[in-house]
Amino acid sequence: MLVGDSGVGKTCLLVRFKDGAFLAGTFISTVGIDFRNKVLDVDGMKVKLQIWDTAGQERFRSVTHAYYRDAHALLLLYDVTNKASFDNIQAWLTEIQEYAQHDVVLMLLGNKVDSAQERAVKREDGEKLAKEYGLPFMETSAKTGLNVDLAFTAIAKELKQRSTRAPSEPHFRLHDYVKREGRGASCCTP
Numbered sequence: 001m002l003v004g005d006s007g008v009g010k011t012c013l014l015v016r017f018k019d020g021a022f023l024a025g026t027f028i029s030t031v032g033i034d035f036r037n038k039v040l041d042v043d044g045m046k047v048k049l050q051i052w053d054t055a056g057q058e059r060f061r062s063v064t065h066a067y068y069r070d071a072h073a074l075l076l077l078y079d080v081t082n083k084a085s086f087d088n089i090q091a092w093l094t095e096i097q098e099y100a101q102h103d104v105v106l107m108l109l110g111n112k113v114d115s116a117q118e119r120a121v122k123r124e125d126g127e128k129l130a131k132e133y134g135l136p137f138m139e140t141s142a143k144t145g146l147n148v149d150l151a152f153t154a155i156a157k158e159l160k161q162r163s164t165r166a167p168s169e170p171h172f173r174l175h176d177y178v179k180r181e182g183r184g185a186s187c188c189t190p
């Protein structure tokens, strides 16, 4: 499930992942909740992700609360060009703590990293917040596709391990994977 303030790019991230496209210029705010499926090949096994795209607007909050309980994973987004969306992350985490399963897989994403000129949140600040809460973290761009497939693949790998890992299989470590595979560390620092 994708969560975060209105306008951070949740729908665009999902469209980029599902269709490999970016809907430039058009901002049609999600009403309530929507979902798309995508099947991924994860280490030779087909994993079907059912991805729920929530409305970030406050007035739909009671609708989205009802969906947290069934979510296996949450991608929590802020917009690196919008400081308020970053400042609201703590409130989102409180909400997640209240409504989501205690062992939900959670990842923090700073989106719109392609907009270097308008950046208002430093990469280090995102990293610091993620570290404080023990979350895997990446900066993404729905526009260029940076780290988008990686974010969903990381989630799929973690969920697959949780449901099917044989005792002989090595552990998949989400934090290490994201750190190792995430791109753009130097390009995205202002």
Ligand SMILES: Nc1nc2c(ncn2[C@@H]2O[C@H](COP(=O)(O)OP(=O)(O)OP(=O)(O)O)[C@@H](O)[C@H]2O)c(=O)[nH]1
Pocket (backbone or CB within 6 Å): 004, 005, 006, 007, 008, 009, 010, 011, 012, 013, 023, 024, 025, 026, 027, 028, 029, 030, 031, 054, 055, 056, 057, 111, 112, 113, 114, 115, 140, 141, 142, 143, 144
């Ligand atoms: N430059 C840039 N713009 C983006 C990116 N992702 C989304 N946008 C733009 O940001 C605006 C909002 O994107 P949405 O995906 O609709 O935002 P949302 O989080 O789903 O918004 P709600 O449905 O209201 O919760 C649109 O105008 C997009 O074109 C990105 O990675 N880079």
